[in-house]
Amino acid sequence: MGLLAGKRVFSIMALCMMVSLLLLPIVVALPSLAIGEEAPAGDAAKKDGDKVEKGRDVYYKTEGIVVGAPAPKTVDGPRDYPRYNFESRVLLWFANQQHLYYGSFVLAVPIFCMIIEFMGVVTKDKALAKRYDQLAYDFIKISLTAYSLTAILGGILIFTFLTLYPAFFSYLSGIFRPVMHIYALMFVAESGTLYIYYYGWDKMKEGFLKWIHLSMSVILNIIGTLLMFLANSWIGFMMSPAGVDEQGRYLGNIWHVIHTALWNPLNLHRILGNMAFGGGVVAAYAAYKFLASKTDEDRAHYDWMGYIAMALGVAFLIPLPFAGYWLMREVYAYRQQMGITLMGGLLAWLFIIQATMIGILFLSTNYYLWQAMGRMRGAEKYQRYIKYLVFILACGYMVFITPHTMVMTPAELKAMGGQQHPVLGNYGVMSAKNGGINVIITTTVLSFVWYMRGNKVSTVSWAKFGNIFMGIFFACAYFNIIFLAVYGYYIPANVRVGLSVPQVATTLSCLFFMFALNSVMMKGAKQLGPIEWGKISARSQYALIMLATAFTWMMGLMGYIRSSVRLFWHVNEIMRDNSPWAYTHTVGFAANMISFNVLFFWITILFVFWLGSLGAKKVPVESKAGIPGSIPQPIASH
Amino acid sequence: MKALMSLGALIGVAGLLLLGGMVLDVVPSTYIRLVEGYMPIQMLLEVACYVIGFTGLSYTLNAMGMAIPRFWQGIGFWVFFLLYLKYRMYPPIPFSVRAMYGTVSLVAVFMWVSASEEDWQKFKQPIMNVLDAQTGGNRLLRYLYLVLLPILIGGFSFNAMMPKSEEPIELRTVHPAPPASTKVHGKTYTLQTSQNPYRVNPEGKYDQEFSNANIVEQGMGRLMKPNANPWDDKNQGYLKYVREGGEIFYQNCHFCHGDNLNGRGLHAFAFNPIPANFTDPGTIAQLQETFIFWRVSKGGIGLPNEGFPWASVMPPWEQHLTVDEIWKVVLFEYWHTGYYPRTWD
Known part of the structure; x- marks a missing residue:
């Protein structure tokens, strides 16, 4: 008893010490924050004979003491733009994108681990708890090697900046000087926590220590999220600078520099995007392992793993378009030109490609769910209705991807009689597209509801009423979304923009209310048969791989769009890009470059998967014949 | 239910005849007018009517013991949709958009025919039969495909590479961002x-x-x-x-x-x-x-x-x-x- 209490005290002390150590970098950096505000001001005052120069914040419109140098006016030459015999921008693009892929992955996976480990801790069923624990461990194992690669790619990125864009990087690091070391030290904290979390898994698997272990995952994720927020502040600053005057001189308020107009929407969008991407990559890993499995037991485990990863990824994918919508709204509010360049002008074609990718994500998800219903006895009753869901999805998708200005030959243009098609041109505007995507998401929710009740029959007394209510609810939701999409053509633009709120509200009501109602109805439901894990078609696994590839491609695309919208600015309206590459690439070149980045990422992540499998092979695995319908058991110990 | 399906079948047959007339240029595309102000939703409703019609037709034929194999249902629907876009819609839709819609509808058909294992087996059976070539007819078909497919691909490649005399496609930014x-x-x-x-x-x-x-x-x-x-x-x-x-x-x-x-x-x-x-x-x-x-x-x-x-x-x-x-x-x-x-x- 005494020993147990001693262990508890020791572990609490260890956790407190860890938290203190993690906070240390911030505390150490605090004086530098203060110095960052005052010391240069003091220097400036000395130089100008006690005269303090003040500047006006370009965004916050507040006055501040000038403490930084103006943004350099670069010229094309070896001093500002040294180069190899290759386009520097493309090299930077590659380094940045690879770092971002891995960064997103290693930030997302620990969040999954935290959720799954928590589910394992609170689940009363011991076998299920063990499965969750094994799954969380499998997840973190995958991310560990990826973590080292992220750090290496981060180093490569910084060297690329220093070598090819020294003037720009020097300016940016000068602006962010007060938080630069916090960022670096937080990386140390992140690494330390991750290693303790991973290597302490077995030692802390029981009782109170498990809670301590779980707490570490919370800390790990807090650090990871803060790291990402800091990185986001740089791109936020480049797009919508604040905290500097018109010449780009730092005005001493680091919060203004960080908290720019687009920082918060970027943060939200990136958290959701990372999670959806992480889920996609883990699902692809599970699909790859499923397809390569030799035993039914392995297939059952990886089928289950793929399902959980997909469900987590899609849970974050569903709100992602709404977060994107908020980001675009803020972009328009910040600079109308930027918004038009993105969605109506130079980059509008890329948004059509983006819509195509979003559609692929949702189509793949639906397809996977329909395939997954094949491993449940009793789900056959839904199969004959799937064709109608396909029709609804296809209609929504076609509306969603229709360009307003179509690609056509001059002969086609003349035959059509104008730049816009009188029928299909109407699908090219926002009102129709909002309707299209909301129809797609609502259909995905419906597929999920069908999946959740696939092998069950509700036993509650009001089951019939509940089913009718759910049917009417979905029908009304579709009607409302489509009605608002049509109505949007007849009202002023500012009101039309507001219509997206009831449309989104309708979709989200379906999501939350229908899920909740379905859960209540299915509580204690009669099971028509077990879920036969592993008995799923190979097509479903290709759908998961498709899902992950589409995520990767879309991330590359959106990163390119976000970066390109600055056009010929390093820092929008503050520091001009005077390199020979200050032009926007053609759509074809950008698409090829994104595809190359995607291919490179998948080749390297396959290497990471392979490394992970090397460790697993060392553990002897009993080759047992799988029992159809049995719960998948952990395939290896850690 | 039977009456409803028969009604659906009637709609399906009428729709097919109408579209056939448009393809053969017997019935003008404007025979059923696209009403200004309602055109986009009208198109979606028309396609929805066709889907309902085809469901009724399939059900009725099935009940009469003349079921259409799933393979031909899938291919048939896809061809129908391509013809609908080409001959029903006016003014003519540019090829790029028809290609997009054609791809989406092909994916949709694939999702439909492979949604369940049973359907997928039904769909791919004719393809497997030709590949296995157990009968004389299938063997002949297999040889035909062996010759025709490379010719077809070669023809497409030749057509794609051949210099064209018409003006090239030009992507244009219709609404450039305005200055401040x-x-x-x-x-x-x-x-x-x-x-x-x-x-x-x-x-x-x-x-x-x-x-x-x-x-x-x-x-x-x-x-x-x-x-x-x-x-x-x-x-x-x-x-x-x-x-x-x-x-x-x-x-x-x-x-x-x-x-x-x-x-x-x-x-x-x-x-x-x-x-x-x-x-x-x-x-x-x-x-x-x-x-x-x-x-x-x-x-x-x-x-x-x-x-x-x-x-x-x-x-x-x-x-x-x-x-x-x-x-x-x-x-x-x-x-x-x-x-x-x-x-x-």
Whole structure:
């Protein structure tokens, strides 16, 4: 008893010490924050004979003491733009994108681990708890090697900046000087926590220590999220600078520099995007392992793993378009030109490609769910209705991807009689597209509801009423979304923009209310048969791989769009890009470059998967014949 | 249920006959008119009717013991949809869009026929039969495919590589991002905040709601609202300026932009691309009034870098009209099309 209490005290002390150590970098950096505000001001005052120069914040419109140098006016030459015999921008693009892929992955996976480990801790069923624990461990194992690669790619990125864009990087690091070391030290904290979390898994698997272990995952994720927020502040600053005057001189308020107009929407969008991407990559890993499995037991485990990863990824994918919508709204509010360049002008074609990718994500998800219903006895009753869901999805998708200005030959243009098609041109505007995507998401929710009740029959007394209510609810939701999409053509633009709120509200009501109602109805439901894990078609696994590839491609695309919208600015309206590459690439070149980045990422992540499998092979695995319908058991110990 | 399915089958057969007539050029595409104002939703409803019709047809044929194999159902629906886009829709849809829709519908057909294992087996059975070539007919088909497929692919490749004499496709930025401000007749206008000075009520005060209430009705015919006739001499404020804008429009702009502001003026087809169609919901309805003011003032030569390839012959109207005249023309364009200018509040 005494020993147990001693262990508890020791572990609490260890956790407190860890938290203190993690906070240390911030505390150490605090004086530098203060110095960052005052010391240069003091220097400036000395130089100008006690005269303090003040500047006006370009965004916050507040006055501040000038403490930084103006943004350099670069010229094309070896001093500002040294180069190899290759386009520097493309090299930077590659380094940045690879770092971002891995960064997103290693930030997302620990969040999954935290959720799954928590589910394992609170689940009363011991076998299920063990499965969750094994799954969380499998997840973190995958991310560990990826973590080292992220750090290496981060180093490569910084060297690329220093070598090819020294003037720009020097300016940016000068602006962010007060938080630069916090960022670096937080990386140390992140690494330390991750290693303790991973290597302490077995030692802390029981009782109170498990809670301590779980707490570490919370800390790990807090650090990871803060790291990402800091990185986001740089791109936020480049797009919508604040905290500097018109010449780009730092005005001493680091919060203004960080908290720019687009920082918060970027943060939200990136958290959701990372999670959806992480889920996609883990699902692809599970699909790859499923397809390569030799035993039914392995297939059952990886089928289950793929399902959980997909469900987590899609849970974050569903709100992602709404977060994107908020980001675009803020972009328009910040600079109308930027918004038009993105969605109506130079980059509008890329948004059509983006819509195509979003559609692929949702189509793949639906397809996977329909395939997954094949491993449940009793789900056959839904199969004959799937064709109608396909029709609804296809209609929504076609509306969603229709360009307003179509690609056509001059002969086609003349035959059509104008730049816009009188029928299909109407699908090219926002009102129709909002309707299209909301129809797609609502259909995905419906597929999920069908999946959740696939092998069950509700036993509650009001089951019939509940089913009718759910049917009417979905029908009304579709009607409302489509009605608002049509109505949007007849009202002023500012009101039309507001219509997206009831449309989104309708979709989200379906999501939350229908899920909740379905859960209540299915509580204690009669099971028509077990879920036969592993008995799923190979097509479903290709759908998961498709899902992950589409995520990767879309991330590359959106990163390119976000970066390109600055056009010929390093820092929008503050520091001009005077390199020979200050032009926007053609759509074809950008698409090829994104595809190359995607291919490179998948080749390297396959290497990471392979490394992970090397460790697993060392553990002897009993080759047992799988029992159809049995719960998948952990395939290896850690 | 049976009666409903029979009704569906009837719709399906009627639809197929109609489309067949259009493909063979016996029935014009305009036989069933696409009603202006409802065209986009009409197209979706038509396709939905076809889907219901085909479901009924399939059910009825199944009940009669003449079930269509799943393979041919899938291929048949896809071919139907391609023909529908090509022959039913008018004006003709550009190939790029038909290719997009064709790909989506192909994916949709695949999702449908492979949604369950049973359906997938049914669908791929004829393909497997040909590959296995257990019968003489299948063996012949397999040899045919062996010869025809490379020829087909070769033909496509040859066609794709062959130099074309027609003008190449040019991606064009129709609405380039506007500058933050524009200078017209010596005065600078900030595009995000400027307002049309003639959008005023009879008392002369700026009144967006008053002007919005007096624009023409959208939809069929674009009719004027009762008591909102700009050509009534007694009108003051907004409607009076709409009339003045209309006069300027018909003296200067309608030759290209057309009597109905649909981009089909007398000279429209001399240009490539033809002038902007203001009745389309994607042109002025999407933009701030100040954007139109900037475009009208600066014309084609004032397009920014982003407006590549600067394919506009519109003159810079600031050289021919006063600032007031430009604002009035813009006012008229919104009134006539029944659209509200974009605002950001």
